[in-house]
Amino acid sequence: LSDRLTSVFSSLRSKGRLSDADIDATCREIRIALLEADVALPVVRDFVSHVRERARGTEVSQALNPAQQVVKIVNDELVTILGGETRRLRFAKNPPTVIMLAGLQGAGKTTLAGKLALWLREQGHAPLLVAADLQRPNAVQQLQVVGERAGVAVHAPEPGNGVGDPVQVARGSVEQARRLQHDIVIIDTAGRLGIDQELMKQAADIRDAVQPDEVLFVVDAMIGQDAVTTAQAFMEGVGFDGVVLTKLDGDARGGAALSVRHITGRPIMFASTGEKLEDFDAFHPDRMASRILDMGDILTLIEQAQRTFDEQEAARMAGKLVSGDGFTLDDFLEQMMMVRKMGPIKNLLGMMPGMGQMRDQLNQVDERDLDRVAAIIRSMTPGERAEPKLINGSRRARIARGSGVTVTEVANLVVRFFEAQKMMRQMAGGMGIPGMPGGRK
Ligand code: GDP
Ligand code: MG
Numbered sequence: 001l002s003d004r005l006t007s008v009f010s011s012l013r014s015k016g017r018l019s020d021a022d023i024d025a026t027c028r029e030i031r032i033a034l035l036e037a038d039v040a041l042p043v044v045r046d047f048v049s050h051v052r053e054r055a056r057g058t059e060v061s062q063a064l065n066p067a068q069q070v071v072k073i074v075n076d077e078l079v080t081i082l083g084g085e086t087r088r089l090r091f092a093k094n095p096p097t098v099i100m101l102a103g104l105q106g107a108g109k110t111t112l113a114g115k116l117a118l119w120l121r122e123q124g125h126a127p128l129l130v131a132a133d134l135q136r137p138n139a140v141q142q143l144q145v146v147g148e149r150a151g152v153a154v155h156a157p158e159p160g161n162g163v164g165d166p167v168q169v170a171r172g173s174v175e176q177a178r179r180l181q182h183d184i185v186i187i188d189t190a191g192r193l194g195i196d197q198e199l200m201k202q203a204a205d206i207r208d209a210v211q212p213d214e215v216l217f218v219v220d221a222m223i224g225q226d227a228v229t230t231a232q233a234f235m236e237g238v239g240f241d242g243v244v245l246t247k248l249d250g251d252a253r254g255g256a257a258l259s260v261r262h263i264t265g266r267p268i269m270f271a272s273t274g275e276k277l278e279d280f281d282a283f284h285p286d287r288m289a290s291r292i293l294d295m296g297d298i299l300t301l302i303e304q305a306q307r308t309f310d311e312q313e314a315a316r317m318a319g320k321l322v323s324g325d326g327f328t329l330d331d332f333l334e335q336m337m338m339v340r341k342m343g344p345i346k347n348l349l350g351m352m353p354g355m356g357q358m359r360d361q362l363n364q365v366d367e368r369d370l371d372r373v374a375a376i377i378r379s380m381t382p383g384e385r386a387e388p389k390l391i392n393g394s395r396r397a398r399i400a401r402g403s404g405v406t407v408t409e410v411a412n413l414v415v416r417f418f419e420a421q422k423m424m425r426q427m428a429g430g431m432g433i434p435g436m437p438g439g440r441k
Helices: 003-010 020-036 041-056 066-081 109-122 139-150 166-179 197-210 226-237 255-264 285-293 296-323 329-341 344-351 356-363 367-378 382-386 393-403 407-429
Strands: 097-102 127-132 153-155 184-189 214-220 242-246 268-272 280-282
Touching (some): 041 255, 066 255, 097 109, 109 184, 109 242, 139 153, 166 197, 184 197, 329 382, 367 407, 393 407
Parallel strands (some): 097 184, 127 153, 214 242
16 A cells, blocks of 8 residues: 555544445446556456455454555455566576567567666676567667667677578577577567567567567557557467566556456566666566556545545434434544544534534544544553443553553543533433434434
8 A cells, every 4th residue: 555545544534344335336436547547448347346346345444444445455456466476587497598579669679678688687697689670770779779788798680681580580599699608588579560460470480489488578558558459469479478568657557557467367577667777677566556546546536435434424423423322432532533524513513403512512622632532542442432431540540551641631531421421312312303313303
């Protein structure tokens, strides 16, 4: 969970199980948010149904309020759908390990080749970059520049032999690597602007010639929904073992990541986040999940969900206040927190005849005092909160120690609570409030 989300919710507290209506409403919002983030529809459907299932089975959590619980479920599901653990490169038993890059033109393959080479070199490997993109006039030169920057050797066709054959170059590079003791070969291939059969065939031919240990599909995270079609075409045409997401430094919202992973079943292994060679790292599903959750959209939806919960909670509380039944210290605390946060009960009470006394009582709650009150109540056992009569001298001392206040303050709080409770009983037995849940008709 991102820090930002945690802090948004840290001041809120409510309890109870998620109702089906809450879950449905929240799932609707998640669905919209994911679609807006360019996640493919079938993926959204699966995702939402998972979240729904888990939310239904979720036990009431002491530590999290319902909104936080939903966020946690969404986060967990995002991490799962994004692959759970980071998948590492598989190295060949007999070097060289052959890594082949495939993807559309402009996806970032050549840049990635350099990044990966540098990354591996820093881990003590000796990679060889291979220029098997002989389609674009400058492609070989571009790889040579990248190789130089990364400080790794580049294998390219002999100049002046006309247009070389990428399959030959790739095959030759593996022999070259063996000869020169390179333990890794990274093959940069040609891409086209769109999916096309010739391109697929060439990539498949290279694959057959070198039998790579890893085929990595390189995809631009900014292309959104198109990532799915492209990934499917490459899956059928060439096949791949892992995915590299590029241009994650842009405003890509993560939809491509979710969709590609889910639809192809292949792990996202690396992330590219800029034009410099250092802008590169292994892909971490949990970080991506946070990134997606950090989006304004989802944040908003969670705030909306929170508001719904709060309103329902306020209505429930109003019912309790009016009937005076089962009013506990937990409710007392909750009521004060709610008053501080939005004041609906105060407003509600103020609008009702005969409720002025109650409102005054609530108004007496000093803002700065609330944190101390909260600390005191939270230092009590659940039994003490439900039955404050239990709180004797030794319990008062324990609670005072636990919450860092004086014994007198604990005693005063309990007295205040009994007053509030008594007042509520009187009101419940008195006039009754028409139209209120629990009130007399
Ligand atoms: P290729 O056609 O697949 O080989 O793609 P290139 O490696 O030539 O990259 C195409 C363009 O995207 C170049 O201008 C790169 O500098 C740029 N590029 C590649 N990766 C990233 C990235 O992670 N972030 C950003 N902002 N630009 C990138
Ligand atoms: Mg290229």
